[in-house]
Amino acid sequence: MLSQPQRKLIALGYLAISWSLLLWLHLHIEPNVFAHMVAIPVLMLATGISAWRFCNRDCCP
DSSP states (O other): OOOHHHHHHHHHHHHHHHHHHHHHHHHHSOOOHHIIIIIHHHHHHHHHHHHHHHHHOSSOO
16 A cells, blocks of 8 residues: 555656656647647646546555
């Protein structure tokens, strides 16, 4: 069972890796309105929410 500080560290590591890859993707693909205005921001929001849920869950299954 992970303690709260360990879960926070894992969640921050997950956010750092996923958001840096999404930022790299944003800067290296062709200009595309859907990708830059919809898909990448939605993926950033989804990874943020999943990291927040991992950090705040009560118990491990």
